[in-house]
Amino acid sequence: MDIILNIMDIEVGTRLRLVDGSDVETMYNPQDGVWLFCCYLASEALPHKVDGKQYEIFAKDIREILG
Secondary structure (H helix, E strand, O other): OOOOOOHHHOOOOOEEEEOOOOEEEEEEOOOOOOEEEEEEEEOOOOHHHOOOOEEEEEHHHEEEEOO
16 A cells, blocks of 8 residues: 655654665755655665665655654
């Protein structure tokens, strides 16, 4: 089942789980309703991205808010 998130409301520091199972933390929200800039905290699918850098995350790639 798809969930509906209003990413405009996601604040800096919010932890998210992506559809690929990765956990990320929001670093910047440009308030465009499409993208978030996040830092990967853990990722089996993309371990090379757990490097402290910010990456663009597309809204449809977010599975759930962790806190």
